[in-house]
Amino acid sequence: MSQHPTTYVPKSAFGKWFESRLPIAGLVHSSFIAFPVPRNLTYFWTFGAILAFMLVAQIVTGVFLAMYYTPNAGMAFQSVEHIMRDVNYGWLIRYLHANGASMFFVAVYIHIFRNFYYGSYKAPREVLYILGVVIFILMMATAFMGYVLPWGQMSFWGATVITNLFSAIPLVGETIVSYLWGGYSVGNPTLNRFFSLHYLLPFMIAGVVILHIWALHVPGQNNPTGIPIKSGKDAVPFTPYATIKDIFAVVVFMIFFAYWVFYMPNYLGHADNYIPANPAVTPSHIVPEWYFLPFYAILRAIPDKLGGVIAMGAAIVIWVFMPWLDTSKVRSTAYRPLYKQFFWIFVIVCFLLGWLGSRPAEGWYVIASQICTAYYFAHFLIVLPVLGFVERPLPLPNSILESVMGVQKGGAGIPAGANAEPHSKG
């Protein structure tokens, strides 16, 4: 934000007085009003705004749920039923929150794969991208702990299985697990601390989101061509263009969200979670929420406890290294004919892993999970580094303007082949 000197000039005397003491209006003006956005952004670039909306929606619904919920192993399940049956519109607030978590992940996965496709993770956006990975990990922790709170069968056994992942750590694993539980098994102390952390983490996410947006506003947004803004003609001001488009996208997304909430509010959950937690019986088929399934499949694909845990962790941590694993100088996959094919294979493998994660760990499902896991890692460790050397990318347009308006005839004033990358725009 600091890179864009504000053009904001307060009009009123009070505005001038305030701005000279806290220049927040200028900050908002330069970041969200005058900020130049590439003119060729598609709707894939509205998911940042959708995610910001979802974070606020989850916090608001969550704060209200916390008013009616009781974080005690003996009362939690009952208090959720109390929310569903007695609290005015409690059913709506809870269904918004529970399905909101799924919608949050739908949006974040689209956001992440948009970033993969258009090479948004590449220089100069590495820090922006890594902050995004941090947000994703925080989201996973928050979603997991939230799912434990209703204290149903899936809550209890999900908590048991996930906390037991830490017992795979040599020597100190068992101690770490008892510190996570606050006991010798998942119990009331576990529920209490998960509730506390489930309330805390969204605000930590909000903090990292601010850094994420800050880091975005230094280089500016990537775009479908992957080439930077070179002149004022390549960009439009954030307001009204991006603002209104984002609001429209949020509204469309809310229709999608509302469909789940009002027509199939329990479809994404598990019936077993309407059975109170029972430490003596494990549900016959234990599966995590859909958004964890690909990682769960990777965990189960490795026939070794510690190895499985390491592979699952590595599946996310490897994202951090993507800006350096990808050796191609071309950002947008639109100009990478070979990588385009590998990208879609990767997408299919991720969906396959998700599906395999929902199947029981037996027979050919295990083999298929192992093949997909191997490919998942090969994509990062072999495909990304090698393609940069062997692929011949398509010619890039000279400018964003040219890519949307066609090549301008005669003296458009855009120097052809100006590939130098200015770090400021306008």
Add this chain to the structure above:
Amino acid sequence: MAETTTHVAEPTRRDFLYIATGAAAVVGGATLVWPFVQSLAPDAATVAAGAPVEVDLTPIAEGQIVKVFWRGKLIFIRHRTAEEIKAAEDVNVASLRDPQADSARVKEGKAQWLIVYGNCTHLGCVPLGQQGEYHGWFCPCHGSVFDTSGRVRGGPAPINLPIPPYTFASDTKIVIGQEVTA
């Protein structure tokens, strides 16, 4: 401030004070973490609830598995049949993932009573009794197989179902959580 400090090659009293103050802040801050981390450990009430529990074995029929809790952890008490004992004993111990003879997993002369923790050593699910290839236990979560001695025979579980500390108070009564034999 910067203008008043002149650079000298020799460490000064002021350098020492800076380092000492910084070190005190770091050590103090690190020390403060201790009580917070420690508060996450099982608390006094939870530890106290881990007092030994007595279990009467009389009502447990042959072939039956009974679930009890000690320290909030599930424990299986299995009254093994003669065939189950024989199956557990007739195993080449060296071929096991976690080699342990059946005799080391029961009390001497009480081979019919197998007492093991009831959570799978993989990720803590409750295995189903009398199921799986060896009719010991089968874990529905990730497919670990245990024999009639509670030893892992297949699947991702790394070790056998552990044996809790217990002792026979009489022929028909055990005390879980007490190891010492009188």
